[in-house]
Amino acid sequence: MTYAGPVTAETLLAAQNPDGGWSFARGTSATEPTACAVLALAAAGASGEPVQRGRGWLLRIQRPDGGWPPRPSIAQSNYVTSLALLALQGNAASDVLRRGAEWLLNQSNRDASTIYRIRMMLLGTRRDLPSEEAWSWFPSTAAWVTPTALAMLALRPWRDSPLREPVRKRLASGEAYLWSRLCRDGGWNHGSSKALGYEADSYPETTGQALLALSGTRDERLPRALAAAERHLRACRSAEAASWLQLGLLAHRQPLPSVPVHLSRPRTVLDQALSLIAARAAAGQNPLLEAAHAA
């Protein structure tokens, strides 16, 4: 069964701004909803002019450093670079994509640096520090589950490219980071499974994202993580979270639990796009993984 709400490609097409991008709900275009809308529409077969205009909007706002800003008015690349890359894979000049991939490869979490770890040790700070290189939301900050999962998806197509060496190293490190953040209940939260030594529980959306990024990997902890995702999906009330959980479970060829759920209405373009993407995945085509293999 699919948990997608009454969202269709037309819902997204109607929300497109005149400049070709999409806003989160209303207002000016932003990178994250635009990238997700492009992915959803392309997967739904609406590959015509609206999708091209969406890609064109993304191409116009790539920054000189190779990354993407969350909005055109913001002079800073951040985690949305991964989504822009996913939306443009196979549909942009190789130089555009390569510069984006290189921006991601140049991003490293500050909390994994040797200097920082030594400093924290000397200060006697009880922090649950990762030793693995992963990705942060914003440059020069700590690693978290969502930006790590998105960056891993965006870099997967580059495993056999001239960038394969650093890409494979970072994918392995990202995978190790995700497993190191596993919560006591088998899922993932934002990335703090312990704070001051206290165990924390997982969230549904981040559990789905981590499982999606770990598609194709093997680990003895995977069955427990899949069970946590299934548990979350049975109780889930959030449309966004349910979409990520579906994507995560389907990436590991898991059947979706056929229980009635009362999901919230997908309110933002992001929710709507994710619902469509999840619906495509349930029909056998996971656009985030296929985008990742398209380059």
Added chain:
Amino acid sequence: MPHDLTRRRWMLASACAAAGAGCSRRPLPGREPRVSVRKASYGSGLLETVREVLEEHKVPLKDRHVVLKPNLVEYDESTAVNTSPQLVLAALEACRGLGAASVRIAEGPGHRRPAWDLAEAAGYFGAIGGFEDLFVDLNLDEISNVTLAKSAPGVSSLYLPHTILRCDLVISLPKMKTHHWVGATLGMKNLFGIVPGQVYGWPKNILHWAGIHESILAVNSAVPAMFTLVDGIEGMEGNGPIQGRRKHAGVIVAGADRVAVDATACRVMGIDPGRIRYLRMAETAGQTEEGNVRQIGEEPRAVRTDFELIPEFRRLRLSPA
């Protein structure tokens, strides 16, 4: 007359506390910041209590565009993580009744992305009629870059949401909670929720790297006009702000001087505000000392309900009354 504050003086009092504007370390006699402590419950009298508090502080509401900023973090029915929707509803109706031109409810949760779903799970949709049209997810709002009046290390400006930048008054509606990094989270820390996740992420980790205490002051300096109304009816003790236990304190704490309000709320919680670093850094008129705050309603020591502190913060315990 200290009670007879003009609008200009009210704004000045609020803005001084926001910016740490170099006011004297002691208030002038008769000019002490005023903080209300009122016994309250989530029952039918809450609207009247909130209205009385807003009136006794002469909060400038008439024809003003007001944003109510609750604390929405996660949903766990077994504890008290979020500001109660009943208090938000009471503040909404009180502001409307006192002539506000518009009232929005806005929050940008720091850990969970689906803010609407969080609000729904926390009971906001059920309790507040028309909530869907009133709510703004500050993580996804339109934003502009703002140079901060008070910077934190490495953070001299922030992108901030238009809903906050373009309103006349923010009413901070925090939950009274312990906090495992800074000791207590109240009205000032609640403003972390205005920093947009679309730029800085979930959590807004740039603030932690700049220093949480310094960042609390920096973010507050971007919001000069603020009134604080602390939901201390039911708070959280222990390993707050998420994993602690529900704690009944049965009060609301309110005022225009955000440092004085948070300091008073600390005293109610049995926490010494003078040992909370961001309050010491922010005080402009000795607000962390009880004698420098004029209390209205209940005396904090009369309603003091010691919140359990994790071992790392037991040193914050206020001496017995």
